[in-house]
Amino acid sequence: MFSSIMIAAAVVVSIGIVGALILVIASKFLAVEEDPRIGQVQECLPGANCGACGYAGCADYAKAIVQDDAPLNKCIPGGQSTADAAAAVMGKEAGATGPARKAVVACQGSADRRGFKYAYEGIHSCAAVNMLYSGPTDCRYGCLGYGDCTRVCKFDAIRVEDGVAKVDPDKCTGCGMCADTCPDKIIHIVPEGEAPMVFCANHDRGAVTRKNCSIGCIGCGKCVRTCPVNAITMDNNLAYIDMEKCIGCHACVAACPVNAINLPRHSVGYQAPAKKED
Amino acid sequence: MAVKLAAIFFSMIFVDNYVLSKFLGICPFLGVSKKLNSAVGMSVAVTVVMVIATAATWPIYHYILVPNELEYMQTIVFILIIAVLVQLLETVLKKFLPPLYAALGVYLPLITTNCAILGVTILNIDNGYNFAEALVCSAGAGIGFLLAMVLFSGVRSRIEEAKPPKCFEGLPITLVAASLVSLSFMGFGGIIEAIFGV
Incomplete structure (x- = not known):
């Protein structure tokens, strides 16, 4: 019985060795020069x-x-x-790469700011939960908080805390994998700088938004009127800041009644709590 | 003899088609059938490797494994041999036929772990074919794979244009289409016996 095991092992090993020898010889004599x-x-x-x-x-x-x-x-x-x-x-010129770009999550609706319409007990995935009435929170547009972006990030730079994805700007490289994965498309890749951003993706009417989330853009238009260079437009009840026109005066940040406009590094979805939080 | 070889060849293409009747090699069938070019490239690579793998495994089975009563080791030994062969083929192609190597690209290493290759070598042994029959059977299996891939890449290009319900988009509608193509190949059942009388 023992000898049959030995024969089997010997045969397989010798076939393996012969194969290895053939491959070694082939790679030696048939090697192709690569740059x-x-x-x-x-x-x-x-x-x-x-x-x-x-x-x-x-x-x-x-x-x-x-x-x-x-x-x-x-x-x-x-x-x-x-x-x-x-x-x-x-031995060539590199050419400019432009300012570093970072991912930001356009939602600040942490669990204490949003209500819930049902308790989800399914697959732990944003794509799955999004199919069920656009997620369990009252806001149809905001961060689902099931971490599809975390799983796709190769740099461990984005994680979900308190129901909202947060980006670690030191680790984020701006590759855009999370932005592609997010089923609600609320992650944006923006140049790092002083330009403020609207941290909300909600297109509902103001009254509806207000009821569903305490920090959502209600589309009041105050920022549009405040902006000295007309960089802000209202798109379907949601403010949009044109980064090309923005001069970084931050007048809109101060004007926004719901704190939906913020600097990326001060927003809930980015790093520390919002600076105007009372 | 010639009639029997022809019968094996055509039955491997139509009746016992590896993809559509035996459901082997489904991963490249679904993965690489999006474009006609890559479908043909993959199929040619599979055909070549199938024939070479059979040419190598059949003698090893009958002249090394059988005399030592090691038939039960065939799976492991065959996997080993196929892996070595594909690696060797890749090196040789890279050296002598760079255009073909570039065209096959990533498909060649993928074939190493393709179940259709292992399937054809093992089924050749199980069916008790002699060496010539085994080679013809492998070539037929490869051509059958090519036929299935080419047909299905045509079907896929039509699916791209179509507007299925949203829940069917992507893989689900592809699987439905694959099952319909597979059904249509059942129509070939019995045709070989009728033509060749075997």
């Missing part, structure tokens, strides 16, 4: 394979840089430092 710069460029890239550059992954992008002369500043997670490192390998 060594592909590997060097790939080492400069973050290796997250997020696809924000438009290529299938970091390896694919490195190949495109070396062989097809692709632009060096496409890597959003890596930013300027990656572009410079890749440029050093290639």
Whole structure:
């Protein structure tokens, strides 16, 4: 009995060894020379394979840089430092990558600010819960809080706290995976800076919004009238700030009666509690 | 002899089609059938690997495993051999046929773990085919796979245009379409016996 086990093991092992030998010989004699710069460029890239550059992954992008002369500043997670490192390998100018971009969640409706219309006990996924009357909270538009963005983030930069997704700006690289995943499309990728943002996605009429969430945009239009450069427009009961026109005076932040307009770094959905919180 | 080989060949294509009748190799069937080009590339790669894998596994089974009474090890040994073969094929293609290597791209390594390849090698043994029959059977299985992929990529391109109910969009409607194509292949049942008289 023991000898039959030994024979079986010996046969399989010897087939494996023969196969390995064939492969080793083949790789020795049939090796194809690859441009060594592909590997060097790939080492400069973050290796997250997020696809924000438009290529299938970091390896694919490195190949495109070396062989097809692709632009060096496409890597959003890596930013300027990656572009410079890749440029050093290639001996070319990197080109500007622009200001760093970060994800922000356009919702501040934490559990204490929103009511609930039912208790959800299903699959722990935003996509699933969104199919059931657009989620258990009274607001049809806001963050569902089941963390599809957390699961898709490769940098551990976004997590759900108190029913709303929060972005850690130090870890966020602006690759946009969470924005693509969010079923309500309330995560935006914005340039880091002093421009304020409307932290609400609710298109309901003001009275309805007010009833459902204490921090939602009620569409009163005060910010539109306050803005000195007319950067704010009202789109279907929701204010929208044009980042191109905004001069960063923050008049709208002070004017908003419900604190729905805020700086990204002061909003509930981003980092610390809102600065105007009383 | 020739009649029997032809019967095996055509029955593998139409009656015992690997994808549509035996439900093997469903993952590439659903994954790579979106575009005609990649569907053909994948199928050609599968056909080549099927024939080569049969050519390698049949002798090993009959001249190494059977004399040592190790028939029960066939699954493990076959997986090992197929993995080595695909790796070797990839290296050889990369060296001598770079355009074909680029065209097959990611599909070649994917085939290593394709159930249709392992299925054809094992079923060849189970059916008691001799070496020539086994090779013809593998080639037929590969061509049948090609036929199913090409047909289905046509169906898929029509699905892209169609507007199914929202809950059916994507994979669900694709699976419904696949089952209809599979049903239509049941119409070939019995045709081989009638034509070749085997």
